[in-house]
Amino acid sequence: MARIAKKEKSDGLYRAILTLRDEEEVYNFFQDLCTVTELRAMEQRFDVAVLLNEGMIYNDILERTGASSATISRVNRSLAFGHGGYETYFDRRDAADGGKQK
16 A cells, blocks of 8 residues: 655644544544544544454444445455554453454
């Protein structure tokens, strides 16, 4: 997957996210930044990533989340060939949970 070129992105957004201190601040920030539809789409993709990481199959994910097969496939490609963002999260979550997840 191609990275967003430096000139194509604004570091300001990413830096702003890093200043947020707790879940409520993050939630409020994203509520202000995104439409409900955008938030739901991101939440759905994240849910799909969690379920794929747990080994759930496409049909069960589709049934559970309502995500299209195209969305599930896109998330699966990000898990397999992305930039490691999901992997970083899963590794840190698992370390914090003492390996209870998955």
